[in-house]
Amino acid sequence: MMTALYSAATGMNAQQLNMDVISNNLSNVDTSGYKKSRVDFEDLMYSTKQTPGATTGDGSSLPTGLQVGNGVRAVGTKKLFTQGNFKNTGNELDIAIEGRGFFQVLRPDGSVAYTRDGSFSRDANGQLVNAEGFLLDPSIVVPAEYTNLSIGQDGVVTVDINGQQQEIGTITLANFVNPAGLQNLGKNLYAATPASGDAIIGNPGEGALGTLLQGNLETSNVKVVNEMIDMISAQRAYEVNTKSIQTADSMLQMANNLKRG
Structure with missing residues (x-):
């Protein structure tokens, strides 16, 4: 009993x-x-x-x-x-990942964290940062005199300066053998663990990595x-x-x- x-x-x-x-x-x-x-x-x-x-x-x-x-x-x-829905925001610095992969951001202690939240902004130096002010990795600096910013599905970032297009960098993505093994850090961030395996870095659209969709955000899959x-x-x-x-x-x-x- x-x-x-x-x-x-x-x-x-x-x-x-x-x-x-x-x-x-x-x-x-x-x-x-x-x-x-x-x-x-x-x-x-x-x-x-x-x-x-x-x-x-x-x-x-x-x-x-x-x-x-x-x-x-x-x-x-x-x-x-699983993939969340896309919400069109019209903001040129909002980016959604269609498929597998994570954005990489640098934390204040120098470690790399991973996120599916693509709501980026520019800081005082023109660098792309997330909502917490963490730098996108690799760093992309947007010139102050640009008139139009375009982010391709392959992650290539171009701007118009004085009527001419100029490539200023490429957004890369990270993938993991076991994403479920990532550690939740809060603030929409994850950290790699022995269970997740090391990050596999590549350009969007390559291998198993998804592509980017500018002007959109991925909503929660709840x-x-x-x-x-x-x-x-x-x-x-x-x-x-x-x-x-x-x-x-x-x-x-x-x-x-x-x-x-």
Whole structure:
């Protein structure tokens, strides 16, 4: 009976974590480049009373055995890097990635972070920076006297200066063997880890890398309806586990109240 109490408690903890992740997804439904998370669960070790296939006293073999589970636990939160929709902004420095890949930005400590958020601006020196002021890597400096800026699907950045087009740099992308292994840093940024593998750098459109779309931003891939369904499911699972605890407690109480006749 105590196993039922502990198993239900692990179920409640698991669904509480599930609800935390779902709530975070919903809170970032309007965050540019945000990728939804999912909790992965696994069942715990089993208490084996009789092993399947074990030989009984009369020489026969048990077809199923007797095993009792001990609940559930979360093994990880997985980012799902499916493509988000595109939102046309008309801003020449807004860039969306169509396909795989990440922009690279330099953090203040000199390390490289990765992002799908392509809302860039110019700083006081004309360099392209993200919303946090982190420099795009490799650095691209936009001249003050430019009249038009164009970013091709292949990442080549050109500007018009005195009626002539001038190439000022190329935006490269980073790709990973296992993007789900990236570490979430907040601020729409990720860091490489041993699980993600080293960054594979290349120009947009090369190999498995996606292409760029100027004047657009990639929206979050969170689907509100799906998250609401998942939230209801998590709530019901939590309620069922509380009911299991109440039922087990009631059975223990009845057993405790038994009296010898």
